Amino acid sequence: MKVLLIEDELELASALCAALERHGLVVDHVGSLADAEEAAQSGDHDAVLLDRALPDGEGLGLIPILRLRRPGVPIIVLTARGEMSDRVAGLDLGADDYLAKPFAVEELLARVRAVRRRPVTMITEPVRLGRLQYDLTNDEAQVGDRRLDLPRRELRVLVTLMRRRGRTVLRSALEDAVYGFDDDIQSNTLDAHISRLRRKLVEASAGVEIHAIRGVGYLIRAAP
Structure with a gap:
C-alpha cells in the first residue's frame, strides 16, 4: 500500500x-x-x-x-x-x-x-490473471488458495502490473508506485525486484509471465 x-x-x-x-x-x-x-x-x-x-x-x-x-x-x-x-x-x-x-x-x-x-x-473485486489473484482490499496476492508472501516493493510492482495487466507499464510509472519521494533509486534496483518477483511467480506456478519491453517498461500476462 x-x-x-x-x-x-x-x-x-x-x-x-x-x-x-x-x-x-x-x-x-x-x-x-x-x-x-x-x-x-x-x-x-x-x-x-x-x-x-x-x-x-x-x-x-x-x-x-x-x-x-x-x-x-x-x-x-x-x-x-x-x-x-x-x-x-x-x-x-x-x-x-x-x-x-x-x-x-x-x-x-x-x-x-x-x-x-x-x-x-470504489475498491473492486480481486484482480485475476492465470492462477494469480490480487486482493485490492487486503493488499494481498494469492496463487490458488495459498497466500504469496512478498516484500512490500515486490508487492507494489505486482499490483501495479496487475492493475494494467496485458498493457505495458512505463518504467517511470513502476518506480513512482514502488518508491517514495525520498528513496534513493539505483539504476538497476527495479530490475532486481522484478527478477526476484518473476522467480517467485514461477516457483508458485502462478501461470503468469512478466515481460520486459526494451527501453519502455514491463507488462504482465497469462502464460501460454
Missing part, C-alpha cells in the same frame, strides 16, 4: 514514516498544501493522511481537490484539533475518518484498513 502523508511537523512526520514503513507501507511525505497538490497529481496513492494546520493554509481545503482528482481515495484527517465541531467539519467536507493527535500507529493502521474496506472507496 502506498500512502501520501501531508504533515508539516518534521519530527512527527519522520516518526510516522518510519513506523508505517516498518508495517510494509510505502510513504510519500510532503509538508504543505502546494506540495500536496503536486503529489496528488500522480494518482497512485492508496490513501491520504492529511494534517489540518499546514504552513500555507487549512488542510481541509485540500479535500475537494483530492476528491476531484481521486474520487475514491480514502482520506484520514490527522490533527490536534479534536473537538466535535472540528471532526464534523472534516467529515462534512469529505474526509473518510478523523483521528485526533496523539494517536497510536496501530490505531492509524487499523483506520486505514477500515476506510479501504468501505464501498465509497
